[in-house]
Amino acid sequence: MAEREAQEYFQWTAALFDRARVFDKPEALRGIRVLELTTLVLGPTTADFLGELGAEVIKVELPPGGDTMRYVTPEATYWKNASLGFYPENHSKCHVGIDLHAEDGKALFRQLASRSDILVENFRAGTLDTWGIGYRQMQQGNPRLIYVADSGFGQWGPFSQGRASYDAVAQTVSGTIAITGFTGRPPILCGIFIGDWFGGLMAATAALVALHHRDRTGEGQLIDFAQSEGLIRTLDWTWVRLGLTGRDRGPAGNRDEALVPAEIFPCRDGYVAVAAARDAEFTGLCQAMGEPALASDPRFATLPARQKPEHMNPLLDTIRAWAGTLARAEIEAAGARHGFAATRVATARDKHDDAHLRARGSVWQYEDPLYGEMVEQGPAVKLSETPARIKWAAKPVGWHNHDVLMRLLGLSPSHIKDLEERKVVGQWADRNGARPPADWSGGPRI
């Protein structure tokens, strides 16, 4: 690619995707309303991914405590009276507190569902059906409704009844943990709620598939999504190998068994991942290491040759020895110069401080009316015409009660007051996680 041509391309993309122009563009899911009755991570992420793309998300919580995730935060520390674990999956939502054990609360919820396009819940299978506000009841009032039931084990089948589930249950039952980590060491959990997040992504994807069907036919439908099944889907060649050869898969440490070379190596000031599966990339890596002859060595010259364990092991040892003498930035620069993949294992600070991620909005900085300056992981994909965005941060329980009940259901202030007095509608408990920051002095609830 000619230098000048390339420069011109990146000028064009910089203008096309300009972070500063995000709010001048429309939203892909404008006009789509998502009603969310979920807790922890799986359900909230399902709705959050749709919200980032422009859907209006009404998050219903049971007052006054609300979502359990309000009390899940690193080392149990709160910031401005809020859980740091609650922000990443609850953006730009309208927070409503409704007691669904009360008949009048159920009636409010039914009314909200009749005005919604997508409903997301993650109760144990059949709970909302028993309460009279499940799929069977809701789709009668609103046949266009797309009903997403998130769970650990699904709405039916032997494990679906009476068995609780969390992210790590999904990691454990799916085989994910058994193929991760190092042989002979205790098993480890993924350091993030991977089963929840991936599950939310899969559930949101199915909701949009259903939306396309509705765009064509007007019909809503039921989506039964189980997070354990989401993780089983991600286990790449595990199942096909078992089926063909009967060979089980165990942990393989930090190397990629199918691509050679690809491993995470220690270096002078941290860790780097290096990968060079294509022959031209591998040649570049050999040059960078000052070992150009390795590229034509018959043991290493082609990917099928490098994949043989007796060739892979000495090759990875050679790369490890080379990487150990260098700093992260030096190895990254060598990769860019010689055309192979090389990057640091990023820490939270690396991500927070990265000008590239800030320019792309993948680290998203904004000012929230209640919490002030915020810096968070931002929307993943950049859409040129309808960019995803964060508008505001998660809010205390019931923060938007009046806004939602007046705007969507036309309730008068006195009617809402009556519901509040009867504890059908409510807001935050006076405890960290649920309540506003200490310096909040009333005023408008944006």
Place this chain on the structure above:
Amino acid sequence: MSDSPPASDGRHGVPWPQFAKDLSDPAKAHDKPEALDDLRVLDVSSGNFAALFTSSILAEFGAEVIRVEPPTGDVARLYSPEGVTHRGTGLAYLVEARNKRHVTLNLHTEQGRLLLVRLARHVDVLIESELPGQMDAWGIGYRQLSVLNPGLIYLAVSTHGQFGPRAAQVMPDYDITDQALSGVPYVTGEPEGEGPAESSAPTKQGNWIGWYVGGGFGALSVLAALHWRVVSGRGQFLDLTPSEAEMRFSDAGVIWYHAAQRIQERVGGLHIQVFPYTLIKTKDSYSFVAGFSDINFTGLTNIMGRPDLKERFATTKDRILKARELHQELERWSADLTAEDILHRFQDYMVHKRGPGTVATARLNRPEEVLAEPHWWERGVLQKVDDPDYGELLLQAPPWKMSRTPPRIKWACRPVGADNEHIYLKLLGLGKGDLQALRTAGVI
């Protein structure tokens, strides 16, 4: 066709699990319509399982996906543990070729690029994974193709993206580097000093999670763009990096640093946000157990017969900060129990409501043990597909159960170029003679 029987037929008395199964059993998928059968997708990606997973999802829901490979086949067909192949194709590709048509086209030739331009007029979605700017330099990028096809949804997959300070940096996209950049390995694994140096390190997920997360976001954004196209008639350019996609998942990582300048570190099998939420050694294996909120911890200590632990680890904070100590208590309890014993005790407590709290457990299953659980087979999560070209293959099925437009697997894979005659005739009117000439010229 109606989802909902009239109230009078008595089916409202049917228990929920039965009702839900009747509605969404994937065994009946082939009798129902497909949501995306109005969509045609051209996947010209190279050696990239994020892109391949995106097109797999679209294909599972009914899109006509045309995989474009170089005449020698996509390098993705070589990715396989120990280089194992089955009928000429690596194991990983056999999983992500489902329902896709396979044609060949050499984009390194002028004639090949001209053919791609002609194909692009006929498709709704194009997926590529070249280095940023490469397709544009070849004259087949979004700028050029969208002039001919303004409704085109163009998904480009790369590690650093199409814009930003690092966009022009040469960086082929791989799962391991995507995982590393996401920051997830940094917080996964044993902390330094816990064991041998080799394993006390940032640890990748064993599977291609970076690529799978990237591919999932690819499908989500294509579908959002599709809805926008229904509304506006306009296509768009989607810039996807699997590294940022997985980074989006990194819990409180960046906000914790923003709020408290704290960098999340590794804790092995423990957890920094919730505890007990951990793996414990049993007589026969390992089990995961959870009971982290006050009420759920009460449930767990009831099952253990250790109410004293409630006093010693009274608050959420106590349990997180004294996790190691509590973990030892759990393992003292589990040492004489099998994973099955623990599951039985938990289920007994939950099903018979013997006390407060919701507790969860699971035996650590190796993949082979996963296959032994009837639950997954009943739900159609794993499927033996009888493929005309590749024989019987055990594959992970699409993970969603849907009442009206369920996803499905129709076939597993096709040999390189197997659909050249069908696709080039259908879309471009090229006959056998034309194709022979293109073959001779090294174009297909």
